[in-house]
Amino acid sequence: MNSDEPGKPAIRAEGIGVSFAGVSVLRDVTLDILPGEIHGLVGENGAGKSTLGKVLGGYYTASQGKMEVFGRAAVGWDPHTALANGIAMMHQELQLVPALTVAQNVFLGIEEHQWGVLRTSEAARLEELMKSSGFSLDPHAVVSELSIADQQKIEILRALARDAKVIVMDEPTSSLSKSEVDQLHDSMRNLRAEGRTVIYVSHFLDDILAVTDRITVLRDGDHVMTAATEGLSKSDLVASMLGGGKTETPYPEKSPPKTSEIVLEARHLSSAAGAQDATLTIGRGEIVGLIGLVGSGRSEIVRAIIGADASTSGELVLDGEPYTDRTVAKSNERGLVMVPEDRRKQGLIMTMPVRANMSLPHLKNLSSYGVVKSTDERKRAVELIDHFQVRPAAVDGDVSNYSGGNQQKVLIGKWLMESPRVVILDEPSRGVDVGARQRIHEAIAELAASGAAILLVSSEIDEVLGLAHRAYLIDRGSIVEEIDPSENDEASVLSALFHHQSANHAKSLNESSE
Amino acid sequence: MTSHALLRFLQNYAVLIMIVVLIIGLSFLSDSFFTFRNLLNILNQNAPLAIMAAAMTLVIIAGGFDLSVGSIFAMGAVCSAWIALHVDPYLGLLLAPVIGLALGTVNGVVITTLKVHSFLATIATSLIFKGIAIVLSDGKLIPVRMAEFTWLGRDRIGGVFIAVWVMVAFAVILTFVLNRTVFGRKVFSVGGNEEAAILSGIRTNRIKIATFSIAGLAAGLASAIAVSRISMGQASAGTGMELQAIAAVILGGTSIYGGVGAVWRSIAGVLLLALINNGFNILNADPFYRDLTTGLVILAAIGISAGGKQR
Numbered sequence: 001m002n003s004d005e006p007g008k009p010a011i012r013a014e015g016i017g018v019s020f021a022g023v024s025v026l027r028d029v030t031l032d033i034l035p036g037e038i039h040g041l042v043g044e045n046g047a048g049k050s051t052l053g054k055v056l057g058g059y060y061t062a063s064q065g066k067m068e069v070f071g072r073a074a075v076g077w078d079p080h081t082a083l084a085n086g087i088a089m090m091h092q093e094l095q096l097v098p099a100l101t102v103a104q105n106v107f108l109g110i111e112e113h114q115w116g117v118l119r120t121s122e123a124a125r126l127e128e129l130m131k132s133s134g135f136s137l138d139p140h141a142v143v144s145e146l147s148i149a150d151q152q153k154i155e156i157l158r159a160l161a162r163d164a165k166v167i168v169m170d171e172p173t174s175s176l177s178k179s180e181v182d183q184l185h186d187s188m189r190n191l192r193a194e195g196r197t198v199i200y201v202s203h204f205l206d207d208i209l210a211v212t213d214r215i216t217v218l219r220d221g222d223h224v225m226t227a228a229t230e231g232l233s234k235s236d237l238v239a240s241m242l243g244g245g246k247t248e249t250p251y252p253e254k255s256p257p258k259t260s261e262i263v264l265e266a267r268h269l270s271s272a273a274g275a276q277d278a279t280l281t282i283g284r285g286e287i288v289g290l291i292g293l294v295g296s297g298r299s300e301i302v303r304a305i306i307g308a309d310a311s312t313s314g315e316l317v318l319d320g321e322p323y324t325d326r327t328v329a330k331s332n333e334r335g336l337v338m339v340p341e342d343r344r345k346q347g348l349i350m351t352m353p354v355r356a357n358m359s360l361p362h363l364k365n366l367s368s369y370g371v372v373k374s375t376d377e378r379k380r381a382v383e384l385i386d387h388f389q390v391r392p393a394a395v396d397g398d399v400s401n402y403s404g405g406n407q408q409k410v411l412i413g414k415w416l417m418e419s420p421r422v423v424i425l426d427e428p429s430r431g432v433d434v435g436a437r438q439r440i441h442e443a444i445a446e447l448a449a450s451g452a453a454i455l456l457v458s459s460e461i462d463e464v465l466g467l468a469h470r471a472y473l474i475d476r477g478s479i480v481e482e483i484d485p486s487e488n489d490e491a492s493v494l495s496a497l498f499h500h501q502s503a504n505h506a507k508s509l510n511e512s513s514e
Numbered sequence: 515m516t517s518h519a520l521l522r523f524l525q526n527y528a529v530l531i532m533i534v535v536l537i538i539g540l541s542f543l544s545d546s547f548f549t550f551r552n553l554l555n556i557l558n559q560n561a562p563l564a565i566m567a568a569a570m571t572l573v574i575i576a577g578g579f580d581l582s583v584g585s586i587f588a589m590g591a592v593c594s595a596w597i598a599l600h601v602d603p604y605l606g607l608l609l610a611p612v613i614g615l616a617l618g619t620v621n622g623v624v625i626t627t628l629k630v631h632s633f634l635a636t637i638a639t640s641l642i643f644k645g646i647a648i649v650l651s652d653g654k655l656i657p658v659r660m661a662e663f664t665w666l667g668r669d670r671i672g673g674v675f676i677a678v679w680v681m682v683a684f685a686v687i688l689t690f691v692l693n694r695t696v697f698g699r700k701v702f703s704v705g706g707n708e709e710a711a712i713l714s715g716i717r718t719n720r721i722k723i724a725t726f727s728i729a730g731l732a733a734g735l736a737s738a739i740a741v742s743r744i745s746m747g748q749a750s751a752g753t754g755m756e757l758q759a760i761a762a763v764i765l766g767g768t769s770i771y772g773g774v775g776a777v778w779r780s781i782a783g784v785l786l787l788a789l790i791n792n793g794f795n796i797l798n799a800d801p802f803y804r805d806l807t808t809g810l811v812i813l814a815a816i817g818i819s820a821g822g823k824q825r
Contacts, residue, residue, distance in 0.1 A: 308713060329715035338713065346713055349706035351773030360703055361714040363696040370695045414714075 010035040010070060010166050010197050011056060011087070017064035018051055026051050028065070029223040031216060033166065033197060038188050040208040040229070041201045043218035044241055044433035050092075050170050052218065053201040057089030057168045058082030070165070088159030092171040094151050098144035102126065102137050106157045126157070133160055134190040149180035156187055166197040173207055177293055178494070185211040203431075205234050217241055242434060251466030252445040257285035262320075263453040264336070264422050266305055269314035274300035276477035277314070282422065282453040287444065289468030289485065290457045293497055297477030298457045299341055302424045305455075306331050306338045318422070332361050335421035339412050339428060341457070343404075347411040350400035354390070355381040357399055358414045365418065384413035389439055405436025412440060416447065423447060424455045429463060441467060461490045475500045528818045529766050529782040532811065536789045544796045552792070554674065560788045561677040562587075562736035566755060567762040567780040568685045569732030572692065572725045574763050577705035577772030578625070578632040580726060583733040583759060585643035586617045587752025590737030592647045595656035595747025603663035610738035611731050617643055618730015622723030632726075640756070647749040656747040667743025677739045681781075684732070689777045701725060705772025762787055765815050786811065 009032035018026040026048040033039050033056075041049040054060040056067075058079040067074040069085050079089065096105050103122040106129070112119045123139040130136055135153050143151060152172055159167045169188075173181045181204075188198045188211055202208050208215060209229060216226040217240045224240050261284045269278045274297045282288045292298045303309040305316060307326025316323045318334060331337065340346035348357050359366055359377045366377050381395045388409040392402075399410055412428060425444065429437040444467055448454050458464050464471050465485040473481040473496060480500040483493065524531070541548040566583050573580045590610035598606030617639075625635045658664075669676050692698035703711040704718045711718050733752070741747045762783030768775025790811060794804050 327715075328713055329717060332715040340710075340713055345707070346709050349703050349710050349773065351706035351769075352702055356699060356702070360699070360711070360716070363699060367696045370697060372694055372696055372699060374694075 008035070008071065009033060009068075012068040013056070013065065014067070015065035016052070016055060016062045016067065018048075018055060018060055019063050024221060026055070026062075026218075026221045027223075029218075030065075031223065031226060033199060034214075035165070035197055036192055036195045037213040038192055038198045038200055038211055040212035040215040041199060041218065042203065042205065042208055042215060042237060042241060043224075044203075044435065047218040047241070047433075048221040049201050049203075049218050051221075052216075053168045053170050053199060054089070056082075056166075056199060057087060059089060083162055083164065086163065086165035088162060088164035088167050090152065090155045090159065090167060090169045090172060094148070094155055096143050096151055096154060098142075100143060101139065102141050102143060102146070102154055102157075103139035105143055105154050106161050108158070110161060125161075129157060129161055133157070133194065135187065147180065149176055149183050152176075152184060153187060156191070164196070166199065167191065168199040168201070170201045171203070172200075173202060173204055177295070181207060205237050209234060209237070219243055238434065251463075252442050254287075254467070254469060255285075255445070255449045257283050257448075257469065258451075259284050263318070264305070264455075265317040266301075267315050267317070269301070269304050269316065270312050270477075271300060271304040271309045272312055273303060273309040274477045275304040275309070275311070278304070278477065278479050279314075280455075280472055280479055282455055284453055285448050285451050286470070287448045287454045287456055287468045289464035289471035290455065290474055291461055291464050291471055291483075291493060291497070292474030293459075293501065296474045296497075298474050299426055300477055301474065301479075302338060302426055302455060302457055306336060306424060308338070335418070336424075337361070337415045337420040337422070338424040339415050339426060341426035341430065343407050343411045347414075348399055348407060352399070353396040354385070354399050354402075354410055355395045357410055358384055358417055360414065362418050380417055384417060388413050388443060403433065403436075405432035408432045408440065409436060412443065416443075419450075420452060422453045422455070424457070426457045427459065428456070429458070429460070461493050465490065465493070473497055473500060524818050525767070528815050529779065529786055532815065533782060533786050533789060536786070536793065540789070540793050540796065543793075547792070547796050552796070554678070556785070556788050556792050557678045557681070558675040560784050561675070561681040562740045563755060563758055563762070564681050564781050564784045565684050565732045565736045565739075566729070567759040567766075567784050568681075568688050568777045569729040570759045570763050571766075571768055571775050571777050571780045572688065572701055573632075573729050574760070574768055574770060575692070575705045575772055575775045576701045576722055576725045577708065578722060578725060579760065580618075580621065580632065580636050580729045581756050581760075582617070582621055582636040582640035582643055583729055584752040584754060584756040585640040585647065586614050586730050586733035587737040587740070587755055588647040588749050589617060589643050589650075590614050590734040591741045591747040591751040592651045592656065592749055593747075594738050595658050595741050596650065598658045598660065598663045599656060603658065603660050606658070606663060607666055607738045607742060610741070611734035614734020614737070615727055615731040618727040618733070619723060621730065622726035625726065626719040626722055632722075644749065651747065651749045653749065657745060658741070658747065659745050664742050664745050667739050667741070667745075677743070680735070680739065684735070685777050685781055688728075692777060697721070697724065702773060705774075707773070758787065761812060765812055767815075786815075 011033040013029055013031045016026065016029040017024065029052060041052055043049040051060060055062050058077045058081060061077065067077065069087065097108065103126045106126055107122055112121055126139045135157060137150060137153060143154065156167060172184060176184065188200065191198050200208060200212055209232065212229045214226060214228050215232060217224040217237060219241055262281050263284050264282045266278055266280050269275055278301045290298045290301065300309065304311050307328055307330065316326065318336060355377060358381050363372060366373055378395050385393050385395065390406050390409045399407060415423065428444065429440050444454060456464055456468055465488060468485050471483050471485050472479045473483060475497065481496060546552060570580060570583065590613055593613050594606040594610035597609055621636055621639050624639060625632045628635065666676055671679060692701065700716050700721045703716060704721045708718055737752065740751065763780045764770055765786060766779030766783035768779055787808060790808050791804065794801055
């Protein structure tokens with residue numbers, strides 16, 4: 001497929017540096033990307049891995065250094081010239097037109113036409129392309145009805161339709177389920193078999209180790225190492241990502257609850273949004289985990305508990321008393337709070353400073369006669385910033401410019417300002433760097449030790465097992481099993497989940513055939 | 515770094531810079547411009563619009579739009595003149611803001627209960643309010659030539675028009691409300707990220723309704739000043755003022771996407787538009803170019819604030 005002689009790099013980067021508004025985010029990266037390899041880019045959030053990916057794809061311009069692509073100097077490098085030179089970029093947010101079909105999306109912008117009138121050959125062209133690349137999709141399916149994994153395949157096909165020799169994938173797996181990740185990895189191997197190059201940017205180290213040939217590690221904008229994947233372990237990668245030779249950060253010690261007092265009990269809770277007959281309890285000082293596959297209804301159950309979605313049946317008992325007609329506002333007043341899963345969409349208000357974000361649910365207690373007591377507000381915000389080690393440690397900091405980890409700390413801090421009694425944490429460490437993740441885990445353990453009841457929802461099974469005293473397995477909005485984290489590992493939990501999933505599926509098939 | 519800082523400065527203070535440039539330019543071009551009398555007149559003439567723009571700022575920060583304030587102004591004008599004539603002049607002036615408040619609340623309730631975009635809803639209510647004003651006034655002018663009625667628009671306190679004092683007080687109060695109170699904080703949060711605000715326990719619909727109520731109140735207050743000044747109420751009063759108010763708010767640099775903005779910015783936007791107008795009058799420039807110039811200035815201001823959004 002590739003006419004270049006073996007060993008000659010597809011991309012040669014020499015001393016690449018990038019700065020934004022005078023702040024250097026990437027320094028002196030010298031790197032060869034070989035044809036026909038899957039090359040992993042890893043690093044903590046803010047280490048510069050996505051930035052490097054975007055420089056290669058032409059989305060960012062390097063402020064220093066030079067780049068050669070297939071032996072030619074890359075000048076005036078933008079997405080268009082990058083594509084013309086065989087380098088395509090697949091973004092974290094897919095760039096597809098949802099209302100168009102697979103074939104229309106793949107050939108968007110390069111439609112075959114005669115005087116502007118489209119030819120009807122698209123489906124046939126796509127079939128041919130898929131045959132040669134090993135993908136299979138229905139050319140006439142409408143994109144919005146496909147899974148994200150299939151949509152990513154369209155992005156890849158789109159790159160192939162333009163004869164891309166290098167495809168940069170920026171965090172492609174962040175919203176995929178396990179089996180979808182496997183599909184994507186198979187796609188990458190297909191591309192490699194054809195002599196194409198994949199640059200795989202991800203913070204999932206297991207994924208990177210599973211599929212790449214070589215890995216480049218970045219730390220704080222510096223190029224730490226590039227090495228063959230064979231012979232590297234997860235702890236090697238973590239160590240070089242973190243610097244000081246640390247191994248993967250351990251979870252904080254679990255302190256067992258001091259009492260067996262039940263703080264919150266949900267009985268047969270259902271909601272139109274997707275909770276199905278969910279029954280669970282959380283005790284004082286206890287961390288209870290909810291584990292489920294993507295789309296299993298974890299978030300729907302917690303939304304029904306907090307009152308963000310209306311319940312259709314079932315009841316909730318808080319501190320021994322039934323709590324009906326729940327709303328988020330009432331829940332807050334009763335000390336039942338939720339840290340939502342999506343900090344950008346549901347959590348933070350990016351147009352407001354750190355202080356105002358933190359105090360937002362607590363303004364009633366921080367005001368007199370409707371006027372905000374700004375001295376008190378600042379004091380409380382400073383305490384939280386110190387407690388969570390938010391960086392930059394500015395009360396009036398512009399939260400939209402913070403790293404994911406620090407945004408998450410602000411978000412969690414916001415909900416802990418008034419020492420709540422029950423805290424629901426939905427994906428508390430999604431997309432945050434190792435340091436912030438560790439601090440967040442410590443804070444969760446401290447919170448439980450201080451007597452709060454905690455419901456922890458996470459798609460990282462490992463995280464739930466590492467933090468929770470007890471855990472429930474979720475499938476289709478209901479609780480299917482209760483497990484003891486100390487007696488389970490990731491593999492046993494996963495197989496249990498898949499077991500319940502197929503059992504439930506069989507059940508619903510039976511029901512529908514009756 | 516410095517060019518970045520300069521761009522930021524320009525973005526933040528584009529209106530103020532333009533105002534200063536216009537003032538300096540006009541002072542050189544005409545002796546009659548930079549006089550206390552002329553400047554006070556500009557403020558006085560634009561006090562009603564400034565009051566409406568100040569309140570519109572809250573609506574836009576909360577993520578809404580109010581295209582009905584011109585019609586609320588017409589309702590206020592007709593009702594206050596009619597009540598002044600038939601009942602009591604003081605009551606007429608007092609009721610205009612109250613009627614405005616009520617109509618603004620209607621807007622807010624319609625928008626939040628029907629869950630329609632405020633843009634659409636206020637186009638509809640705008641026609642309804644205007645229609646009622648026409649029916650009530652029977653399409654006629656309602657002249658009110660009483661000193662008890664015209665003092666608000668014509669008299670002065672300490673050498674400055676009462677209307678200007680009212681405008682300043684209104685702007686100061688709204689600035690305080692927006693920046694120092696719980697309500698103000700909630701207005702910013704609703705426009706900044708409604709879902710996050712809801713999940714923070716904020717009853718966002720109430721906040722939205724309140725912003726429309728305030729916009730209605732302001733339109734009513736503005737109409738009382740204007741009717742009192744010209745001593746006449748009519749249903750065609752206020753036509754086009756909603757667009758002028760929105761233009762002033764955006765010209766000032768308040769984001770149409772909500773979540774950011776300030777009252778002083780909108781007042782500055784009104785002043786900038788007024789200065790362009792005044793410049794044409796004072797210089798005896800061809801008025802055919804007035805709209806063209808105003809449009810270009812608005813475009814320039816929008817261009818500056820959009821310029822920095824790209825990386």
